[in-house]
Amino acid sequence: MRITDITITPVAFRDPPLLNSAGVHEPWALRSIVEVHTDEGVSGLGESYGDIGHLDRLSRVAPALVGLDVHQLNVMHRRVAEVLGGKSGDDRHGLTGKLTVEGTVDRVFSPFEVATWDIRGKALGRPVSDLLGGAVRDAVPYSAYLFYKWAGHPGAEPDQWGEAVDPAGIVAQAERLIAEYGFGSIKLKGGVFPPDEEIAAIHALREAFPTLPLRLDPNAAWSVETSIRVAEALDGVVEYLEDPTEGIPGLSEVAAKAPMPLATNMYVVAFEHIAPSVAVDAVQVVLSDHHYWGGLSRSRNLASTCETFGIGLSMHSNSHLGISLAAMTHLAAATPNLSYACDTHYPWNREDDVVLPGALTFVDGAVPVPTTPGLGVELDRDALARLAENYRTCGIVQRDDTGYMQKFDPTYERLRPRW
Ligand SMILES: O=C([O-])C(=O)C[C@H](O)[C@@H](O)C(=O)[O-]
Numbered sequence: 531m532r533i534t535d536i537t538i539t540p541v542a543f544r545d546p547p548l549l550n551s552a553g554v555h556e557p558w559a560l561r562s563i564v565e566v567h568t569d570e571g572v573s574g575l576g577e578s579y580g581d582i583g584h585l586d587r588l589s590r591v592a593p594a595l596v597g598l599d600v601h602q603l604n605v606m607h608r609r610v611a612e613v614l615g616g617k618s619g620d621d622r623h624g625l626t627g628k629l630t631v632e633g634t635v636d637r638v639f640s641p642f643e644v645a646t647w648d649i650r651g652k653a654l655g656r657p658v659s660d661l662l663g664g665a666v667r668d669a670v671p672y673s674a675y676l677f678y679k680w681a682g683h684p685g686a687e688p689d690q691w692g693e694a695v696d697p698a699g700i701v702a703q704a705e706r707l708i709a710e711y712g713f714g715s716i717k718l719k720g721g722v723f724p725p726d727e728e729i730a731a732i733h734a735l736r737e738a739f740p741t742l743p744l745r746l747d748p749n750a751a752w753s754v755e756t757s758i759r760v761a762e763a764l765d766g767v768v769e770y771l772e773d774p775t776e777g778i779p780g781l782s783e784v785a786a787k788a789p790m791p792l793a794t795n796m797y798v799v800a801f802e803h804i805a806p807s808v809a810v811d812a813v814q815v816v817l818s819d820h821h822y823w824g825g826l827s828r829s830r831n832l833a834s835t836c837e838t839f840g841i842g843l844s845m846h847s848n849s850h851l852g853i854s855l856a857a858m859t860h861l862a863a864a865t866p867n868l869s870y871a872c873d874t875h876y877p878w879n880r881e882d883d884v885v886l887p888g889a890l891t892f893v894d895g896a897v898p899v900p901t902t903p904g905l906g907v908e909l910d911r912d913a914l915a916r917l918a919e920n921y922r923t924c925g926i927v928q929r930d931d932t933g934y935m936q937k938f939d940p941t942y943e944r945l946r947p948r949w
């Protein structure tokens with residue numbers, strides 16, 4: 531079953547002004563939609579980042595994959611590496627760590643690899659989770675992903691979510707997300723306000739939701755000392771603390787004193803980071819993400835490695851559309867040691883933007899694992915055309931949370947640590 535053609539469509543969809551330690555989300559989030567076609571008439575879907583450098587790498591790699599059989603993942607991975615020629619990519623926000631050569635190959639490989647699972651599933655008449663070893667859960671739990679946010683983008687009408695800049699606003703946001711989606715755990719994106727304010731927000735969440743697991747993720751906004759202080763203040767309150775400080779050595783220092791596990795999606799983001807992290811017990815939970823761990827099969831390798839070293843496994847998310855949600859759900863369903871609810875930005879999408887490619891639904895905070903062949907989602911061509919037009923007109927070619935924040939506060943700097 532040979533690849534005959536690959537199309538890559540950059541798309542943009544609306545994004546609220548969500549705050550993080552690098553700045554604030556711009557009005558449009560970018561993604562790329564990848565379609566892989568075969569000589570047997572079966573096509574598959576993948577979804578990835580939409581930044582200009584990444585799009586360029588995807589477009590350079592695609593022709594080198596034409597002619598390969600869809601089962602040749604090892605050869606496909608090698609071809610990606612050859613085309614990229616040992617150069618690493620970059621991103622401006624740095625929220626998923628520094629890009630290495632190996633990590634860049636895995637990022638570029640991922641959407642093509644996911645599309646081949648979709649194809650193989652369709653050809654066999656089986657859902658992707660079956661091909662990954664079979665689902666161990668019928669539905670994949672996701673967490674309510676809370677953000678501090680402005681009422682709306684400056685100069686625009688307030689959005690449907692309203693402002694959240696203090697504990698009361700965060701609790702109100704959680705109440706709404708939980709009422710609408712039924713989430714059974716909560717993650718707060720921190721690193722925005724001074725740590726004591728974020729500790730207060732977590733305590734307010736604990737009071738409002740006494741039984742739900744909580745997490746806090748400041749994306750390395752704190753020094754080692756501040757991280758240890760916050761960790762002590764949240765003893766028994768959060769299930770893990772995510773990327774409190776910068777780097778494997780810093781995380782290791784914090785981990786030695788923190789009463790709860792530390793998690794990361796910033797400093798163990800490629801296979802080459804695992805050994806140095808294990809050597810100093812820097813993190814006890816790794817957030818996997820098939821978009822940068824090299825697709826579904828390599829994410830399963832990560833899961834086995836974590837199991838071997840007794841490291842917990844959770845799942846990370848950036849702003850994404852439905853193809854990603856489907857791939858995340860199949861992968862999580864077929865990963866027995868994924869023991870935490872996964873992150874997802876999906877609820878932040880507007881309803882008219884999530885019709886691509888046929889929305890999956892949340893039931894009691896979980897996405898039922900699709901049982902139809904492949905990923906189980908269909909591309910909505912009208913929605914794709916609309917989102918592609920957004921990309922052409924939105925004026926954004928690269929995610930830049932810091933640059934966008936500086937438009938409103940020219941003195942703003944991305945500091946690690948800030949506190
Ligand atoms: O867990 C994380 O670090 C993330 O989800 C990174 C994201 O880029 C998030 O911070 C965001 O979208 O602002």
Ligand SMILES: [Mg+2]
Binds near residue numbers: 747772773794795
């Ligand atoms: Mg994180």
